[in-house]
Amino acid sequence: MNPLRATLAILALVILLPAPAGASSSDVFRTDGGSLRLVTTGLAGPDGVVRGALEIALEPGWKTYWREPGSSGVPPQIDVSRSLNVLSAELHFPAPEWHEDSYGAWAGYGGSVSLPVTFAISTPDRYSLIEASLFLGICEAICIPVQASLSVEPGSDPDGAGDRQFVEAAFARLPAPADAHFGIVEASVSGEVATVTAALPGGSGDAELFVAGSEGYVFGIPRKNGSAPGEIVFTLPILEEPKSGGVAAIAYTLVSGGASVSGDFRLP
Incomplete structure (x- = not known):
């Protein structure tokens, strides 16, 4: 060629x-x-x-x-x-x-x-x-x-x-990092239900919660269970829990008023 x-x-x-x-x-x-x-x-x-x-x-x-x-x-x-x-x-x-x-x-x-x-x-x-x-x-x-x-x-x-x-x-x-003014501030377990309380900014009383199961925990859909200015309570059905004891860190995202934060809360 x-x-x-x-x-x-x-x-x-x-x-x-x-x-x-x-x-x-x-x-x-x-x-x-x-x-x-x-x-x-x-x-x-x-x-x-x-x-x-x-x-x-x-x-x-x-x-x-x-x-x-x-x-x-x-x-x-x-x-x-x-x-x-x-x-x-x-x-x-x-x-x-x-x-x-x-x-x-x-x-x-x-x-x-x-x-x-x-x-x-x-x-x-x-x-x-x-x-x-x-x-x-x-x-x-x-x-x-x-x-x-x-x-x-x-x-x-x-x-x-x-x-x-x-x-x-x-x-x-x-989401921004959660803190004491915007984020989950308290969590407890009773039977097959976890209850979490979240602080909200600006006196808001409404929010959406998204939880990622971890360390052996699997959760159902969060349900709102009461609110007050600057605070809201959610209940979480526990579908599965760890077979061994100890404290678990549960990751979450919280959305309120067009803003969002992520962090984790502890469950026994």
Whole structure:
């Protein structure tokens, strides 16, 4: 073949190949009802942490689950065991809303959402490859499980200004830390029911509570059981409890007046 024609053929092949994803973000994974994309801020900091966000873009009418969606839901999960120089990954969750369908009430998001992620890097000054295996559920009339594998090379594009802004915006939407003025201030157990009292800001008397079972506890849907200015009481059915004794830290998110906080409370 003429050398010039060979060169032109190679160039045409390169042009026709799919463009790779930006180094600090993955390719888009498409599924029924939406798509997934993993975005990061680039290189790890001195603390060995790469911040990222899992973008769950949903079509109108589709929903997805919170970290503790209920007995029939599929909570988002991430596995980075196939990654290089990556120790672990942790998903973080903005405040959800309650939804109800033929399966019952569950906590989740009624539209697109970005879940912040923190990746722990083994050696920050060495090459890293994030191979994230994801499992989550999305719902329209019925709910379907979604499995996806997303790859990111965070160290090869340390700038990624647009990606950095996207990730920072996702973290900015997380609930604030709970405190004595806005958060659960008392918890007790009687039989198969836990009772929690929450302090609310600005004299408010209404709120929504979302609880993530942990350390052997599994809970039913929180029910409001009285309120006063600046305070509200919830009861939590205990569906399962630890077989061994000890104190358990129970994670929660509390929403009131358009603001939200997250923390944990202790149960014996």
